[in-house]
Amino acid sequence: MLIKQSFIEIKTTAREALYDITAPVKDVVAQSGIKNGLVSIYAQGATAAIMIQENWDESVQNDVINFLRKLAPRGVWEHDRQDGNGDAHLKAGLVGPSETVPVIGGALGLSTWQNIFFCEFDGPRVRRKILITIIGGAGP
Numbered sequence: 001m002l003i004k005q006s007f008i009e010i011k012t013t014a015r016e017a018l019y020d021i022t023a024p025v026k027d028v029v030a031q032s033g034i035k036n037g038l039v040s041i042y043a044q045g046a047t048a049a050i051m052i053q054e055n056w057d058e059s060v061q062n063d064v065i066n067f068l069r070k071l072a073p074r075g076v077w078e079h080d081r082q083d084g085n086g087d088a089h090l091k092a093g094l095v096g097p098s099e100t101v102p103v104i105g106g107a108l109g110l111s112t113w114q115n116i117f118f119c120e121f122d123g124p125r126v127r128r129k130i131l132i133t134i135i136g137g138a139g140p
Helices: 022-032 058-071 086-095
Strands: 002-010 017-020 036-043 048-054 098-104 114-120 128-137
Touching (some): 017 058, 022 114, 022 128, 114 128
Antiparallel strands (some): 017 114
């Protein structure tokens, strides 16, 4: 069993947005040499998350942001008195910091319409780090 880890970094340009990180995750998996196993995608940061969602067009991504805005509106939380981002912490907690995807034949085991998204809830940020951990075997 092999374990490989690496980071990808992205720059975010909006306070709340979903960023498709499928391509860089695919690259990390391909470079790992692991053919079958699991890949964990983990957002470092208390106001960010990882989500698997459709990427056919931006409507689903916009719906996710609008839904979470309704569920956890800005400016009404106790934590807002410290740094004004109580809603971002709640949104990140609801979505969760990580996703796990099967690795099958050296490729991500996503369906046709699934992509991996980094969810920014407290941007923009110059640098967001995402830890990619791949566990599995290099055999057939």
